[in-house]
Amino acid sequence: MPELPEVEILVRHLRPRVVGERIRDVRILRARSVWDTTPRQLAAALPGRTIRRLTRRAKYLRFDLDDRQVFLLHLGMTGRVFVTAQADAHKHDVARLQLTRADLVFHDPRQFGHLALGEDSLRGLGPEPLGRAFTANRFADALSRSRAPIKVRLLDQSLVAGIGNIYASEALWKAKLDPRMPCGRLREAEVERLRVAIVRTLRAAIRFGGGLSLDFASTNPVDGLFYHGSGSRRENPSEHFDVYDREGQPCRRCRVPIVRIGLGGRGTFFCPRCQS
DNA sequence: ATGGCTGTTATCCG
DNA sequence: CCGGATAACAGCCA
Numbered sequence: 643m644p645e646l647p648e649v650e651i652l653v654r655h656l657r658p659r660v661v662g663e664r665i666r667d668v669r670i671l672r673a674r675s676v677w678d679t680t681p682r683q684l685a686a687a688l689p690g691r692t693i694r695r696l697t698r699r700a701k702y703l704r705f706d707l708d709d710r711q712v713f714l715l716h717l718g719m720t721g722r723v724f725v726t727a728q729a730d731a732h733k734h735d736v737a738r739l740q741l742t743r744a745d746l747v748f749h750d751p752r753q754f755g756h757l758a759l760g761e762d763s764l765r766g767l768g769p770e771p772l773g774r775a776f777t778a779n780r781f782a783d784a785l786s787r788s789r790a791p792i793k794v795r796l797l798d799q800s801l802v803a804g805i806g807n808i809y810a811s812e813a814l815w816k817a818k819l820d821p822r823m824p825c826g827r828l829r830e831a832e833v834e835r836l837r838v839a840i841v842r843t844l845r846a847a848i849r850f851g852g853g854l855s856l857d858f859a860s861t862n863p864v865d866g867l868f869y870h871g872s873g874s875r876r877e878n879p880s881e882h883f884d885v886y887d888r889e890g891q892p893c894r895r896c897r898v899p900i901v902r903i904g905l906g907g908r909g910t911f912f913c914p915r916c917q918s
Numbered sequence: 919a920t921g922g923c924t925g926t927t928a929t930c931c932g
Numbered sequence: 933c934c935g936g937a938t939a940a941c942a943g944c945c946a
C-alpha cells in the first residue's frame with residue numbers, strides 16, 4: 643500500500659499528533675529494522691528531543707527534531723505508523739516512541755521497512771514528482787539513456803521518487819503507453835504525456851485518500867492505507883483503480899479486458915488496446 | 919494444507 | 933554502467 647500518496651496521507655494524519663511532542667523514551671523492538679546506525683544509538687539520540695517537523699520525501703517520513711537531528715521512517719511493503727494511548731507492545735512492532743501522553747508506534751509485519759538516523763537514505767532519490775524539479779527536460783533526459791521497459795524504470799527511485807508498483811501501472815494507462823515500451827524509444831510527446839499522467843495520477847490518489855476514513859492502526863488491509871487487497875477482501879472491487887488488480891475486467895476507456903503480465907518480476911496491468 | 923502470490927529495495931551478479 | 937535475479941519476511945488466498 644505505501645507509495646507516495648499513501649505516505650502523504652499518513653504524514654498529514656500524523657503531523658498534528660506528533661509535531662510539538664517531546665520524545666520521552668524509545669523502545670526498539672526489532673534491531674534489524676534500524677539502518678545507518680545502531681539501535682542503541684537511535685534509542686539514545688531521541689529521548690528528550692521535541693519533534694519540530696514531520697514531512698514526506700518520496701516514500702519516507704522525515705522527522706526533524708529540535709536539535710537539528712533527523713530520523714527517517716520507511717514503511718516498506720506492510721509498515722504502519724500510528725499514535726496510540728496503549729503502551730504495550732504487540733507482535734511485529736518495530737519501535738515505539740513514548741511521547742508526552744501517547745506512543746508513536748511503527749508496526750511492520752513483513753519487516754521490509756526501516757528506521758534511519760540522518761539523511762543518508764535520501765541521497766540517491768530523484769525529484770519529487772509533485773515538485774518543481776520534476777521537469778520535462780530532466781525526465782526525458784533520464785529516460786533517453788535506458789532501454790529497459792518504461793514500467794520498470796518508473797519504479798527506479800533515482801529517476802523519480804515515490805512511484806511504486808500500483809501507480810506505475812496506473813500512470814501508464816492514463817498516458818496510454820505500453821508498459822513494455824523501451825524508455826529510449828519513447829517520443830518527446832509521449833514522455834511529456836507520461837510526466838503529466840504521473841502528476842495527475844498521484845494527485846488524484848492523494849485526493850482519494852484524503853476522502854477516506856482510515857484506521858491507521860488497523861492491521862486489516864481494507865481499513866488502513868488505501869490498497870484494498872484482492873479477492874474477497876476488496877472493499878470496492880472495481881471502483882478504485884483503472885488497471886491495477888483488474889485483470890480480465892473491462893478497460894474503462896474501451897471495454898477490452900485488462901491484461902496482466904510480469905515485468906521486472908512484478909505484476910503489471912494494462913489495456914492491450916489503449917496502451918500500444 | 920501447501921505453495922504461490924504480495925504494496926519495497928539493497929545487493930549481487932553477468 | 934546497465935539490467936536481471938535474488939533475498940530479506942510474514943500473511944493471505946486459491
